[in-house]
Amino acid sequence: MNVRVRGIYTTALTELFRAEATVVQASPPIRERFDAEFPVAHADLAADTTDDRQGVTLSGRRSAVERARERLAGLSRDTLAWGDAAPLDALFDGAVTDTLGSGAVVDLGDAEGFLPYDAVEGRVEDGDRVRVQVRRPEPPWSDRRPRLDTDLRASGDLLELRRGGRPSDAGGAASLADLLSADVPEEWAARWGRDEDEASMDALSDALAARAGEADLLDAGAEADAEEPRRLAAPRATAHVWFGREGRFALDGKRRAVESTMPGHHRTKAATNAASAAVDFAEALTPFEEADDDDFPFAVAARQFGPREGDRVAIGHGKPDGRLVTLGRGEVTSVEADGSVRVEREMSPGGRYDALDVERRAGDVAVTKFVEGRWWYPTVYRGDDGSRRGTYVNVCTPVEVFPETVRYVDLHVDVVKGPEGEVRRVDDDELDAAVAAGRVSEALAERARTVASKLERAL
Template sequence: MIERREKPLIRIRGIYATALTALFLDAGFDITQPTPPIVSRFKLTKPLLAPPDATVKDRDDKKGVTIIGNGGPVEAILKVFRERFPDIIVKAYQPELYSSYKGVAEGTCERGTIVNLGITKGILPSHDIKPGQEVVVHVRKPSFLSQPLLAKGLVVNGKYMRLVEGGKNSISRHIHNPRKIRDLLYLLNMLRLEDWGIRIRSSARFASLEELIAEFNELKKQIQSLKRDLSKLPTPSKITPGDALVEVTFPLEAKKALDEMRRKVVPTLPLHHYFKSISNGFEKILNFSELLIEKGLDPEKISESVQEYICQDILNVGERFRIIHEDIGGGRVDINGLLREVKGGYLYIKRDFRPGGLYDGLNIRKEEGDYGTTIVKVGSMLTCHFYYSQKNELKGIYVNVNTPTEIFSRNCVWYQDLKIDVVKNNVEGWVKTIDHDQLATLLNMNIISKEYFELCTSITKEVEEFLKCVDVTESSIVDLFERVEEVQNKIY
């Protein structure tokens, strides 16, 4: 039997595990299925192994985390995050993953049939359904600000398994024990349900065969009940719940706050989580550095040395350079150029442009021979673009406001765009802020906090004032970076 508990049970995985375990234990949560390092660091003599109500794990690029689980516990986790980290970016995907709906087809598009689910409309990759036809579907891929991807059939979710109408039998890739896999394969061969697939979930590795059989029988009863009452449900309507899915980005200041939490548990290098999120594998350097801290050496000096080493190792002047401009709404733009210079922490990227069209926000034509310089600095919320003519005349400046820039990988940096920008048309002599309404939309959708909205607005005013009052050059723009750095440090 699965024990009923009042406190949310959460499972934590990834590079933020120690810091987040400390955070959520302090907040009154229970941690389940902890890894051996967590058991050791927190002296968990009787670690819980029950299925989690929600799981917190790394984003694929380790720049934040993904939360997946029951709606209530996921909201409780977000509440703790929002109270502790005013600069996080929160993206809640809709509808719930593997939730089921009785929908109605409304037409077709290139990708398939558009199905009205009531709360939103999704895409079913099929063109054999007529408009107005009722169809039972489940959510295969929830979306953020776009249409979710659907599949035919009902889904019922348990703690240890998921039954998918029309699906195939499968076992979670997180189950590694050969003996357990053998037992689960035997079980799948024994538990047959015509036209249904059984997905064994990761928590099944801690369950007995008796517990798994009991849950299968319970889910089977649910299916019978749902099928019996399906015709009574209105169209469109939700049939079964799924997993809430939320993505949270930890900007650089949030990573520093997580460093402090981890430091209360184990020796932790300043910028530990930032270094861990760089995709070039500096694990051994970090482990050695934190051993030196444990021996009594100065953490700040070690961190500065590690940062210098990483920059020397993966920033190569004269080679191709990439800026990952991640759109909060989805997707990204890669800004490519040549790393011209690294000076005082600033990176200068030379860019060339094809003639035709206009520079975004500036209303200035792109002409033959135009080129540009983009200036970034790790930790800064500004990305500054200078646009020049073939005669080296400055045509305009575009200042992008974003989450603090971070090194992503070799000759590559990353940030999330915060929508609001400031531009200066040097030909006509005007300066203006653009897309402030899009920043306000992020606030209204609870993607950013009021504090972060106000910070971005303050930074924008600082930038606009600077561009209006100063004859801006690539040299003088350093003063703006320094001013903004003072403003952005006030968020914590």
């Protein structure tokens, strides 16, 4: 399996993958860091850091994606992975369901996508049927829909094929393709990537053969009829991996085998783009030969990048199916060196508090205490007179307190304490169902049950 890696996790993932695969198309810093030569060859799999730095998107040959997904999910209990119903380069017969300012929302059957108006000839209206291809997948925790296009491509880094393109579009690609053992399919044109000059003729032939096979699948899909929105062809698979806090520290260990790595390297870089240069600078100044997860400098990171007292943060409530729900935003009222952050939210009246069965009234305040790395967090609801209206303790993957958002994945089972002091454990059945559905591993579920039991006794 040939793997190409990009983004803030590149060094760690290169070290991880190279034990069982061939890392290709490595950047100059990676070649220097490993003091090794990496071939410029066709990649069966691309592993790219997501825009929010929370994880990686895997796209490529189905068997390679599944193998890498399984390997990364084994990093830690709190590393979670999901397949994508709208993988890279997949062809769909879709239906426009809404028109927005810059594009249309398209029903794909098992998914939904976004088609920019500049990717369509003419206008599109609600109810129009469109043949579209996924140009950019999105992780399930993103608030963006996968980006669509109407042009057909078999994409790749060494080589991309475009349907309907003219040989002149490719510069010198047409004459180069004539020298290779594989052929460019009829009605497709080749475009070579930036590493073409460094690749061998065998590598370019492999890349062309792979793209040509994908183009054949897309051609066959384009000829199919569809009465309802559905997928017509999927020449590649895509999966998304979210690294929990333990997973990021496991990646630190992989990176540390190659390069000086500060405690919480990936945890700090995942928090904000602004942290990357600071982390690199600190590691260049000071060798970190050995480090413990407990040495993560939370106080320094919070002081430099946030959150600070008076800031507002969102509560990023991840779901085991990959979705992200924001439980409102609150004001940070205190930040402690031990990673403890207190957040207050003013509640809107109406309805009842989940599981507490207590009416939500005007003037109620929710006081939540997050502690970096803890597998749970409590929220105390108080009335405008200061009375305690109930406590809800959420069991989750280890909390990460980022500058603008507190992140974790909810593990269903929770413990509540009512206004009269009664303690109940709730939603064990939802956790069992998540395990049965394959969304939560048995090891992660067992950790959640153990935490819930301790909380139940403590309350």
